[in-house]
Amino acid sequence: MKIAYIIYQDQNKYTSPTSFDENPDLLKFLLEKGLDIEARIWDDPEVDWQQYDLAILKSPWDYHEKFDAFNVWLNHVEAAGVRLLNSYQTVRWNMDKHYLQEIIDAGFDVIPSAFLAQADTPDLESLFETLSADKIIVKPCVSGGSKNTIALLKGHTADYANEINNLLLEGSYVVQPFMQEIKDGEWSFIFFNGQFSHCLIKKPKEGDFRVQQFFGGTIHPVEPDAELIKKAKEYLDVFGQDTFYARIDGVMTAGNFVLMEIELIEPYLYLAYHPDAVNNYYHALVSQINKH
Numbered sequence: 001m002k003i004a005y006i007i008y009q010d011q012n013k014y015t016s017p018t019s020f021d022e023n024p025d026l027l028k029f030l031l032e033k034g035l036d037i038e039a040r041i042w043d044d045p046e047v048d049w050q051q052y053d054l055a056i057l058k059s060p061w062d063y064h065e066k067f068d069a070f071n072v073w074l075n076h077v078e079a080a081g082v083r084l085l086n087s088y089q090t091v092r093w094n095m096d097k098h099y100l101q102e103i104i105d106a107g108f109d110v111i112p113s114a115f116l117a118q119a120d121t122p123d124l125e126s127l128f129e130t131l132s133a134d135k136i137i138v139k140p141c142v143s144g145g146s147k148n149t150i151a152l153l154k155g156h157t158a159d160y161a162n163e164i165n166n167l168l169l170e171g172s173y174v175v176q177p178f179m180q181e182i183k184d185g186e187w188s189f190i191f192f193n194g195q196f197s198h199c200l201i202k203k204p205k206e207g208d209f210r211v212q213q214f215f216g217g218t219i220h221p222v223e224p225d226a227e228l229i230k231k232a233k234e235y236l237d238v239f240g241q242d243t244f245y246a247r248i249d250g251v252m253t254a255g256n257f258v259l260m261e262i263e264l265i266e267p268y269l270y271l272a273y274h275p276d277a278v279n280n281y282y283h284a285l286v287s288q289i290n291k292h
Contacts, residue, residue: 001289003037004047004055004082005030006266008062020272023059029278030285042073049080054289056085056244057266064144067095067171085244085288086264094264097141097174103239103259110259111251115141116173121165124157133177138164141172146212151178179258181251185220186260189232189248190269190277192284194241196233198274199224221273231257240264244288245281 005027030037040047042060049055055077063070078088086094093099097113104110112131116122116138127136139149148167152160167173185201198221205216224232232248239262240246247267250259271277 001036001053002051003035004040004049004052005037006042006055006057007039007059009041009043010062018272020278022269022271026058026271026278026281030282033282035285043069049077049082052082054083054085054292056285057091059268060266061144063095063266064140064142064147067142083292086246087242090240090243091265094262095142096172097139097143097261098172099239099262100174100259103235103262106238108235108238108259109256111176111179114175116168116175118168118170118172120168120172122168124152124161124164125154127175128154131175131177135178136175137178138173138175140167140170141174179251179253179260181253184252187222187224187232187250187252187257188270189224189229190267191233191236191240191243191246191248192280193244193287194233194236194246195280195284196229197280198270198277199229200270200273219270219273228257235259235262244284245269 007023024039027037027039037056040052040055042063043066060070074084074088074091077084084091098115100110100113101115104113114127114130128134134154136152137149138152140147143149150160150164164173182204185203187199187201189199190197201220201222202212203218203220205218232250235248236243236246243264245264245267247263247269248259249261249263250257252258269277269281271281
């Protein structure tokens with residue numbers, strides 16, 4: 001089986017602080033295991049996608065910046081008969097954060113969310129009452145890496161109104177209360193083929209709310225108890241069935257896990273932070289290959 005390992009143009013945009021650089025080193029590991037796999041940039045016009053049986057969305061990390069082109073690419077690769085991990089249906093569902101409303105409507109614990117439509121000119125102050133918060137976070141429904149994410153304080157929105165109205169010309173946004181618990185860390189549960197692999201807590205640097213390492217965030221591997229793993233898996237069992245890889249992100253609020261995002265397209269998997277993670281990924285991939 002010939003496999004395309006999907007990456008993006010700017011491979012130096014997000015670098016690893018560990019000795020294991022996830023994207024190239026995972027590919028090297030899979031090659032050493034004897035898989036017929038090669039890296040391919042998703043929007044490289046020279047690639048003949050029909051030669052591949054399977055494509056893995058590892059790091060197309062600029063897709064949200066080229067959203068229309070990415071959708072065209074998905075349609076093209078699907079029409080070429082290439083199987084995608086995760087599936088085309090799953091990827092299309094997970095691309096827009098409006099999916100959070102579906103999870104909320106199903107009765108799951110999710111950070112409260114309000115949505116601003118494209119080209120809307122919202123009353124920003126009213127959002128604080130809607131969300132029962134004194135501080136809110138405004139971010140694109142199609143986004144990555146905290147791009148165009150803005151924190152607003154109640155009574156201090158006037159300076160941001162023009163900026164947000166201009167951003168809304170480009171797409172819809174989701175608004176959520178700032179969760180003070182983020183200072184204690186954002187939990188990430190990683191699953192392969194629906195089976196728990198490993199977990200970590202991502203903490204922002206002092207004075208910030210963004211947990212990404214390129215903003216100064218730190219990573220802390222943890223061993224969650226069985227009940228917490230079960231809670232994270234409940235989201236996956238309903239909204240991420242038959243996924244090869246999944247990352248469930250959330251915070252602990254009064255001892256209860258509350259979802260922030262379910263990452264089913266191209267999540268960083270933190271494979272360097274658990275001794276079994278790379279092997280877990282490999283064995284899950286072999287199962288996917290053998291299944292088809």
